[in-house]
Amino acid sequence: MEESVQVxxxxxxxxxxxxxxxxxxxxxxLLYFLVWRDVKVRYKQTALGAAWAIIQPVFTMIVFSLxxxxxxxxxxxxxxxxxxxxxxxxxWTYFSHGLSQASNSLVGSANLIKKVYFPRLSIPIAxxxxxxxxxxxxxxxxxxxxxxxxxxxxxxxxxxxxxLLLTLITSLGVSLWLSALNVHFRDVxxxxxxxxxxxxxxxxxxxxxxxxxxxxxxLYSINxxxxxxxxxxxxxxxxxxxxxxxxxxxxxxxVAILVSGTFYFRRLEKTFADVV
Amino acid sequence: xxxxxxxxxxxxxxxxxxxxxxxxxxxxxxxATFTAPFQKAGRLLRGVGADPGExxxxxxxxxxxxxxxxxxxxxxxxxxxxxxxxxxxxxxxxITEPTVGFAEIHGRVGSLLEVGTGFHPELTGRENIYLxxxxxxxxxxxIDRQFDxxxxxxxxERFIDTPVKHYSSGxxxxxxxxxxxxxxxxxxxxxxxxxxxxxxxxKKCLGKMGSVAKEGRTVLFVSHNLGAITQLCGTAVQMEKGxxxxxxxxIAVVTAYLSSSFGTEVKSSWSNExxxxxxAEVQFKSVRLLSIDEQPLSIVNFNESLLIxxxxxxxxxxxxxxxxxxxxxxxxxxxxxxxDTDMPERRGCIIDPxxxxxxxxxxxxxxKPGRYYLSxxxxxxxxxxxxxxxxxxxxxxSEVGCTLHPNRNGIVSPVLDWKVCRSNNNGQMA
Numbered sequence: 001m002e003e004s005v006q007v008x009x010x011x012x013x014x015x016x017x018x019x020x021x022x023x024x025x026x027x028x029x030l031l032y033f034l035v036w037r038d039v040k041v042r043y044k045q046t047a048l049g050a051a052w053a054i055i056q057p058v059f060t061m062i063v064f065s066l067x068x069x070x071x072x073x074x075x076x077x078x079x080x081x082x083x084x085x086x087x088x089x090x091x092w093t094y095f096s097h098g099l100s101q102a103s104n105s106l107v108g109s110a111n112l113i114k115k116v117y118f119p120r121l122s123i124p125i126a127x128x129x130x131x132x133x134x135x136x137x138x139x140x141x142x143x144x145x146x147x148x149x150x151x152x153x154x155x156x157x158x159x160x161x162x163x164l165l166l167t168l169i170t171s172l173g174v175s176l177w178l179s180a181l182n183v184h185f186r187d188v189x190x191x192x193x194x195x196x197x198x199x200x201x202x203x204x205x206x207x208x209x210x211x212x213x214x215x216x217x218x219l220y221s222i223n224x225x226x227x228x229x230x231x232x233x234x235x236x237x238x239x240x241x242x243x244x245x246x247x248x249x250x251x252x253x254x255v256a257i258l259v260s261g262t263f264y265f266r267r268l269e270k271t272f273a274d275v276v
Numbered sequence: 277x278x279x280x281x282x283x284x285x286x287x288x289x290x291x292x293x294x295x296x297x298x299x300x301x302x303x304x305x306x307x308a309t310f311t312a313p314f315q316k317a318g319r320l321l322r323g324v325g326a327d328p329g330e331x332x333x334x335x336x337x338x339x340x341x342x343x344x345x346x347x348x349x350x351x352x353x354x355x356x357x358x359x360x361x362x363x364x365x366x367x368x369x370x371i372t373e374p375t376v377g378f379a380e381i382h383g384r385v386g387s388l389l390e391v392g393t394g395f396h397p398e399l400t401g402r403e404n405i406y407l408x409x410x411x412x413x414x415x416x417x418x419i420d421r422q423f424d425x426x427x428x429x430x431x432x433e434r435f436i437d438t439p440v441k442h443y444s445s446g447x448x449x450x451x452x453x454x455x456x457x458x459x460x461x462x463x464x465x466x467x468x469x470x471x472x473x474x475x476x477x478x479k480k481c482l483g484k485m486g487s488v489a490k491e492g493r494t495v496l497f498v499s500h501n502l503g504a505i506t507q508l509c510g511t512a513v514q515m516e517k518g519x520x521x522x523x524x525x526x527i528a529v530v531t532a533y534l535s536s537s538f539g540t541e542v543k544s545s546w547s548n549e550x551x552x553x554x555x556a557e558v559q560f561k562s563v564r565l566l567s568i569d570e571q572p573l574s575i576v577n578f579n580e581s582l583l584i585x586x587x588x589x590x591x592x593x594x595x596x597x598x599x600x601x602x603x604x605x606x607x608x609x610x611x612x613x614x615x616d617t618d619m620p621e622r623r624g625c626i627i628d629p630x631x632x633x634x635x636x637x638x639x640x641x642x643x644k645p646g647r648y649y650l651s652x653x654x655x656x657x658x659x660x661x662x663x664x665x666x667x668x669x670x671x672x673x674s675e676v677g678c679t680l681h682p683n684r685n686g687i688v689s690p691v692l693d694w695k696v697c698r699s700n701n702n703g704q705m706a
Contacts, residue, residue, distance in 0.1 A: 008385070010370060011378035033410040041398050115389045116411050117370040185302035264321075273372045274291070 017266040024119045034126035038101075039133055053134035054141050057089040064089075068206045077208045079237055083149050087236055088205040088229040090142050091167045094135040095225060096196045102127035102175030103182050104189050110276040120269050121262070124179045128172045146236065156235045163231040166247075166254055170224040173258035180265045183276050203229055209246065221246040224254035280382060281463055281494040282345040282368065287377035289338040289363055289518075337363045338518045341377070345496065347462075350489040352509035352526050353498045354533055359515040361498045365389060365467045368496070383494070386413055386461030391469050392452030397441035401432055401451055404440050408455045422458045429484070430454035450477060457484045463494045482507070502530050503607040531606060534649070557594060558654045558662050561587040561631070565650075565671050568637075574670070578645055579677025582638040586652060587631065594627045596657040599634055604649045611648065611687050617657070641691040644684060645675045 024031075061082055068074045069081030076084035105127040106113065106120070113120065146152065182188040200206075203225040209217055221227050227250020338360045345351055353361045366372045368379060369387035394411040395404045405426055409419040419426075427433055430451040432443070440448060453469065466485070482504055489495055489508055499505055505512055505526055512526035514533050522529050566583040567573050576582045586599055600615040616634055617623050650669040654662045680689055 008381045009378060012373050012375060029416055030410045033407050037396060037407055041396060044398050112394050115393045185305060187301040187303055270373045
């Protein structure tokens with residue numbers, strides 16, 4: 001007759017707060033609906049809709065190919081320059097979109113945060129997850145380009161899902177930091193375009209990382225997108241540069257950002273409803 | 277039965293107000309980090325954000341709140357604006373944390389602090405039902421199961437697949453409430469959501485809340501609608517300025533709340549000095565309740581008249597001046613109002629300066645036995661309100677002389693003349 005009743009204790013939290021990932025899992029349906037809502041709304045509103053996911057990386061690739069590839073004559077690891085840059089732009093666009101969406105995600109959902117309880121981590125996670133559809137579409141275009149250039153992936157292709165995971169981890173980690181900071185400091189959101197711009201050039205998208213000599217090259221892969229981008233290129237297109245140590249450093253950096261971001265977010269979470 | 281559903285122990289909530297926005301840009305905060313020692317950076321990482329040395333004021337929105345709610349109880353929370361009712365509900369809903377104290381909740385909680393949270397205008401009614409339901413904590417399977425009931429309750433079947441941005445505000449509300457009304461948690465926290473919508477809708481919502489309460493769920497209900505509170509809730513809690521003022525059976529708490537916010541004086545009088553100068557043209561001097569033989573009273577029998585005597589001072593010549601009183605019952609319903617300019621001879625005349633005494637007679641056999649409150653206004657017809665006295669007097673109508681049928685409905689209970697005679701077979705009076 002007596003079923004076990006869950007008891008919740010509500011009290012002030014001090015210091016670092018437990019992650020409560022189990023609760024996040026319990027609310028997974030809400031996460032699904034938030035993603036579904038973001039995707040549906042995005043595609044309902046714009047006439048271009050799905051095409052928008054492709055236009056940005058394609059046009060960037062065209063501009064890069066003209067100015068860096070042709071005029072600047074930047075080497076491209078033995079691959080045709082457009083393919084070289086596009087393969088990097090696909091994960092990069094996912095990352096930079098994720099950043100700009102997620103950084104304002106908490107503030108944008110202020111009405112939810114002030115009126116309903118659910119694990120707030122769901123909001124930036126939903127932002128980052130909803131970009132996957134766009135990623136899939138851009139990826140299809142990439143496959144199309146590979147077909148056009150007649151380049152087929154070798155056995156390294158099996159690494160691709162792990163690299164996708166690395167992209168997700170990086171995107172989520174940085175998004176957690178930014179979305180939490182943005183609640184307290186509203187200019188964070190305005191800094192995003194500037195930040196992404198710099199980050200774009202700090203990542204080997206328009207140029208190959210082989211331009212850098214050794215100790216610098218491994219060090220520079222503390223930028224986790226270095227590992228992601230070079231890894232993508234290697235897995236799909238088989239560049240000469242097998243990026244072993246780079247990927248390890250990038251992965252460690254990504255995980256560090258994610259873990260620290262999650263703890264920081266949880267710590268600030270109690271202030272969200274009061275400040276947002 | 278008798279198990280605790282909610283226990284609140286010395287909960288307090290402090291808010292910082294005032295200059296807390298000093299470092300609202302990261303740029304400023306970072307600049308300060310460089311120009312000041314590492315303590316500032318430490319504070320930033322600790323999640324405080326602003327420089328606390330600059331914060332002047334804190335306010336305790338809640339202080340020392342302790343109470344218990346048993347399983348199945350329906351508790352109303354009443355109080356003036358700013359009393360802390362919504363803050364308490366927010367804490368119990370885990371939206372914000374208490375500063376001190378703790379609460380224990382035994383069971384699944386559903387919070388309804390606002391209707392239509394998360395509704396997106398571009399999505400259809402159907403899609404918003406799922407979205408809003410998920411936001412409120414309903415599982416998809418539950419929504420599927422109750423979908424038809426929700427749509428039927430909302431009365432928007434025809435438009436269920438139209439984007440919600442095309443809905444009228446009434447439809448929007450009905451749909452939002454329909455979703456929320458089908459939440460099935462063990463503990464339900466409701467904040468003021470009945471304050472919107474037309475009368476028909478409010479009645480429907482009250483009805484639904486009533487059936488939810490009867491299903492044995494524990495409910496905490498914040499409302500300004502004191503009639504709803506006494507109807508639905510067995511117990512009530514009155515809050516004032518962040519503290520618990522009273523806890524007890526809802527009728528007792530509501531009555532006490534009303535009499536403390538309305539005056540309990542039989543006679544109230546004001547002297548010249550105590551009033552503000554903006555009532556320059558006309559000032560109430562005193563208001564009194566008298567029996568038919570002009571004795572002051574506070575209780576009048578059902579079968580007796582009541583005289584209301586208003587003394588006021590007219591300072592300058594006034595045109596179209598009216599004096600009005602309003603009668604309210606113990607549920608804060610307005611029973612009736614009456615003005616001196618109901619008498620045709622008082623209309624359209626110019627009133628010279630001087631002291632005036634107005635007397636109005638409330639006939640017997642009209643007001644139901646109970647407690648009533650009076651407010652008074654002086655105003656110029658169609659131009660402005662000069663002075664308002666809220667809750668100036670209280671009086672009771674006793675049951676003496678009352679031969680009415682018990683459990684009488686209605687706000688007033690006039691005793692009418694009934695003639696009954698037998699009719700012949702053609703339906704005519706004999």
